[in-house]
Amino acid sequence: MAAPLDPEMFDPVCPSDLSPVRFGDKWAGMIIRCLEAGPRRFSELRVPLRGITAKVLTRSLRTLERDGLVGRTVQAGPVRRVEYALTPLGRGLLGPMDVACEWTGRHWDELLDAREGVVPVSAAD
Amino acid sequence: MAAPLDPEMFDPVCPSDLSPVRFGDKWAGMIIRCLEAGPRRFSELRVPLRGITAKVLTRSLRTLERDGLVGRTVQAGPVRRVEYALTPLGRGLLGPMDVACEWTGRHWDELLDAREGVVPVSAAD
DNA sequence: CCGGATCCGATCTGATACTG
């Protein structure tokens, strides 16, 4: 429902693999975020998830379904319409996700420094 | 530090892959838990991490080190002694971890039911 | 004691092409 998903919802310059915290597989966290505001169609999800192939999106969604985090609804008709939505369980996961995201945001520069081999202060020769 | 690590700290019957939340690689979360009470030696870590091979433990520790979550200290001497400890950054991660663990604990049965294909209530024919 | 080197199978991810 509601507003269409922002195509630039996930900044490609922001490699989220800097964060030690992961939710499900590579895409699961982003999918859950996409479903936060309400049910979304398959094609709708593909927009912010730049470049994800249908197969990969399908597999991630199936896994989320198997784990009880996402529900799938098929509406037969002239054109096929499949909607995905968070289950109550999946919605509950938003809490821990917010905590993880906030933590990562607060320590982004430290995480970045660590990767780049930056030393505390004056040791930087 | 202090007390030795409980060898049964991680229940093998408790497949943590039921939880959608993961910290780093397969072992990172457990390693961080092991370091919660203070620095630990390499061999010490291998006890609760039943069956982990030296190579894999080394790799996980190196990754944690690269990401700035764990520090490594070598004390040369008659016998080699290497200690690992949480950095302030790594220690901060305990917060989000606690949140994730608590959430998983609270929803354990729902997660289990989903995996076993249990339907809500009376739909179980 | 604390690893590194090598090799291997399993899993993950994706590109490409095709379908009800």
Place this chain on the structure above:
DNA sequence: CAGTATCAGATCGGATCCGG
């Protein structure tokens, strides 16, 4: 529109053996 089939590449976790 919403997938499936197939194939290829990368990464992961681990067994086994070797070294400082």
